[in-house]
Amino acid sequence: MPELAEVETVRKQLATRLKNHRIEDVILDDSDRYLFAFAKTKDVRTALTGATINGAGRKGKYFWLELDRKPWPIFHLGMSGNIAILDPKAKQRGHEKVWGGAKLWSSADTDFRDRLAHSRLVLDLNKGAEVAYLDPRRFGRMWLSDDPLSHPRIQKLGFDPLLNFPSAHVLGEKLAKRKKAIKAVLLDQGLFAGIGNWLADEILFHAKLNPHTLASKLTAKQVRTLRSSVLAVVKKAVSVDADYERFPKTWLFHERWGKSKTAKTRKGQKIIHEEIGGRTTAWVPQLQK
DNA sequence: CTCAGTGTTCAGTG
């Protein structure tokens, strides 16, 4: 479920685990017209082979590798994308850790190659590490850019809760112009970069706001509540590395995902599932007036 | 067999 929390976790793990690693080989499928729709496979190979990773950046749901030379690769995980890292250091510790948005595989796993089903791109690094970009549904995309922050797709993004979130006053001015359901507005990447379907529902649940409320009708107090809920939910999800098991027990997430649609909240309140702004929305009418 | 689904873009409409 790659939304801001998962993507930020991926960025953090790439940056900390792959810093100073050199890309020795690039394995990709030349026939994969989806991932490489906007970057030619030959250019990807040329750009990455031999480069050293200095870090990783992110804005909204886009992330990129910072290399010791340009261009840099930018990625979007789409609906089902994921990043997997094989870290030889994990082998020494003999354990495997699973994150929300990415997996750290121990090289002790004999089925490492089997797990690479749906891998669209694999980077072989020195020191024995490997990184794989996995994407079953093929909605993921990749680009090459000399300056990710000025890339057209990233330029279009609005406020990122972890990078440049505005005051309640500025946020209120933006919302006042939007005459559609707040749920739909939360999903607008041109305003809230990184918020996706599950984060939006969790934020509205946290703020006790009815997802149907028109953004332009929110009171100043509701805007302040919404703003703090966005920050609270995103920061908490990121602080536990988007590990769903470690989300607070009170979160709607646990009742919404992987449960039947007749599941109720821990307090026994009814959860409604309906389409708002073209996306399925789970909410609790009893709480979100 | 049918259909929903973590996201985004684009064509069409108002």
Next chain:
DNA sequence: TCACTGAACACTGA
């Protein structure tokens, strides 16, 4: 020009 809606993309799993 702007805001919004619905379809399309591709594949898996319930």
